[in-house]
Amino acid sequence: MRKVFVTGGAGFIGSAFVRILLERSPSCQITNFDALTYAGNLDNLEGMPAGQHSFVRGSIADSRAVLDALEPGTDAIINFAAESHVDRSILSADEFLSTNV
Numbered sequence: 001m002r003k004v005f006v007t008g009g010a011g012f013i014g015s016a017f018v019r020i021l022l023e024r025s026p027s028c029q030i031t032n033f034d035a036l037t038y039a040g041n042l043d044n045l046e047g048m049p050a051g052q053h054s055f056v057r058g059s060i061a062d063s064r065a066v067l068d069a070l071e072p073g074t075d076a077i078i079n080f081a082a083e084s085h086v087d088r089s090i091l092s093a094d095e096f097l098s099t100n101v
Contacts, residue, residue, distance in 0.1 A: 003029045003071050007060050008080030010034035015044035017080065022052055033069050034081065035059040 008014040009032035034040045058065035
């Protein structure tokens with residue numbers, strides 16, 4: 001069983017990727033790591049198979065949280081975590097600089 005760690009997996013694009021990956025790789029185990037800011041939404045994860053998908057709330061800016069959430073033997077890390085609205089970058093540039101790495 002391949003273990004995949006997906007950041008930003010509760011957002012629009014991240015959750016679509018997780019669904020496709022689960023459909024195409026039924027033996028895959030996904031840890032979905034998301035801060036649930038304005039773009040992340042738990043409703044996007046509705047219907048995900050519990051045996052293949054687990055959700056952990058956390059920020060990629062918190063290295064300790066990332067390391068704690070990583071499963072031993074993780075095969076891949078896929079990053080969709082990002083701040084995405086340009087108007088927000090003008091008002092809160094620090095968030096963009098720490099997240100969009």
